[in-house]
Amino acid sequence: MIHQLFFPVLILAFSGLLGACFLEGPKESQKVAPPTAPEGRLFASTWSQDFYAMMKYVHLYDEIHPFLYNLEGGRSNTGRILSVWKKDEIDERIRWLRLMSPRTLIIPTIFRWENDFEKVSDAIGLNGNTKVRDLHIQNILKEIDTYGYDGIDIDYEGMTCEKKEVFQEFLILLRDELHKKGKILSVAIHPKTVAEKPSVYPCKGLKSSIQVDFYEAYRGQLTHDYEFLGKVADKVKIMAYELHPRKQGFPGPGPQAPDWWIDKILEYAVARIPNDKLYMAIPTYGYDWALHCQAETKSVYYSRAKWIREKMAPRKEEPTDVLEIFKTQPKAEDWTYLRPYLYRHQGHVYSDPSLWYRMGGCDRVAFYMNRSAFEKKMKILDKYKIRGFSFWQLIEDNDPEIHKYLEEKLGSELSEVH
Template identity: 25%
Template sequence: MTIHTVRQGDTVWKIANMYQVPISTIMQVNGLMSGALVPGLHLYIPDNRLPERFYQVKAGDTLSQFAETFASTVPLILAANPGIAPNELPVGGHLVIPTNQRYTMQTLVFMDAYAGTPYTEKLRELAGSITYLAVFTYSFTRAGDLIEAEDEEILAACRENNIRPLMVMSNYEENNFSAELAAAILHAEPRTVLINNIAETIEEKGYAGVSIDFEFVPPERRQDFTAFLKELKQKLGSRILQINAHAKTDDFPENRLTGFLDYAAIGEIADITAVMTIDYGYAAGPPDPIAPIWWVEEVLNYATSQISSRKLMMAMSLYGYDWTLPVQAETNAEMISVLDAQNRAIASGVPIQYDERAQSPHYRYRRGQAEHAVFFEDIQSVRAKYQLLQEYNLLGTTYWRLRFSFPQNWAYVERNIQVEK
């Protein structure tokens, strides 16, 4: 694969000729609405090169070992890593390995559940790249009774397309995560009722398991939350228990957001734990990268010290944020798809900047009298995240969420990743 950074004067025709790739292919995989381009735009060029894998060099490694392990060749590896000294591989250095032996991983995509959803066709289109579909969201009353999602159409689509559905269970109340609801359900009696209701419903509806998305749980309920997960897993038996955990780089049990999460205990109990590495920049905060790569690596360093990497997923965003400036305390940024973020820059004719340290694209534009700041992902930034995922040997990734269009990502996955089904 190739990533082309658009420069002043580039046209789609010129780029297509440069790489000998049809114009229609470039436009389709990058979601271009027209031939218009802006400087700084990263385009995914699906050329005839081999799929790529990533590896971080360890002491004693040799290129011949890589060639044998990854079914590649030394000349191919050298060509993909210009400037590397073949007999002096830098320990800790990052290598690209061209190979048909693609990295195998699991994926989990969140999808909103409601009757008449227009996204089931998109689900069918992407089915080959989806292991689990997390149906968002079921909730519950303070007594432990379920508040069900309208999931019939989605479950039917999962059955038709060999996708394993997971019931998302969250402390969602009146369109927000409720600390009070979480605190109430974690008492012994109502949580037992909830666990029984979850087990009964997933059996009845054919779910492969449950995805827990509890947020803002009071930190003093840490032990109760862990007990809830342990009891739930015992009830589920062989069905999957997947946990979505706020990202953190250390354990502070008093922390209002992450204190209730005992990573080590959760890692022992759950089949899959996904760390939410998509919240560095958030809607209610200042304009910032959603998932700067240096922060994601700090989170993974801590997470893999507590949880087996083969039970661990990292979260990736299919969205960006558009902030109206100056940011007002009472307003949130608009959450938009990566494709919308890209095309707003093109429609506004503004160049896209790229923060190399964060590995994050961003730009500013004007709408009416207001200035806007946009941070989002693109093919360059997600490639850096797939590199990190492979170097940490993670089980896979979660995506928030299906309705957000990011064609570059799915084209990359289809070409370079073996998604476990």
């Protein structure tokens, strides 16, 4: 009940201050330098579109990435960026976030996932289209100036390999312009692990072949060069999730970011990216798959996991040993969406919790994230002494115990403002 009363009271308390903020835009002297954290403490960052959740928890984070922008255009780009918030919403909401946590850097994200209809092309200067690329950079800088952002986060995913060199040229130009203004370049990148046998990948359209010293030799990974990004970007954020994606079929159900995978990603990353720039992004969600029938795969956050536990009488596993469950669960041989991929779980017992249950005549399994699993993953980050962690994503429906853990871990200086 207290949190329901929080915002009306807050609005009354800050109404005068907010009005003053609207009368005066950000000054040059108000630029925020990168924060310094107590020695040994991880920096905390998160992506989010959920304004209520951002307001409630922004005080926990050293930086926050409002997931606001996309590229205008589909297979070709205009150079402009589009926001999911209206202009007046951006202005008001960013000011509220500043009021709630003045120390938190606000670095919004520009996102594009390549598919058959949406590409990253002209915006990074593909095919010599430097005019659109330069316009794209100027539009980013204009947006930063308009709303007083502390930098920009570039999240261009799934790019085909011929874009590697122009993407790098784009980042250098963008970095240089941002640094003139004292702003930060953050880049979100695909996960990679060490390859047993390095190889060379000749990509048509590139001046040089790609040196493949990583296992995940496909699309996005080929374009994101860790060593280059470690030199050019101020912050590099590895998106360590979707090892077991939503779709049915290969690779089958499993945790989004198992501990062994996070460890292997960091083993590769710390040899190529300076530790003081490196962040590991951990998921706050899982998926709920059908095991032997055609049925929708659902995202699992706190409320759905709670509903399954309370309403569906599931088999609860934590830690999760998939092979042991398959051996002991009746009619597991019928699980056609898991059985072919059991080899992927060989030798692994996951800290991630899971719920095995039956609904509508269909056997299902839901993997999800809770405090215990999150803590174990954070200990891996501590081991590698990297800069920090990121969330995908901050929403109201995250496990509240995870936020409680963050408050305990990050220190008393982050006590709630209300």
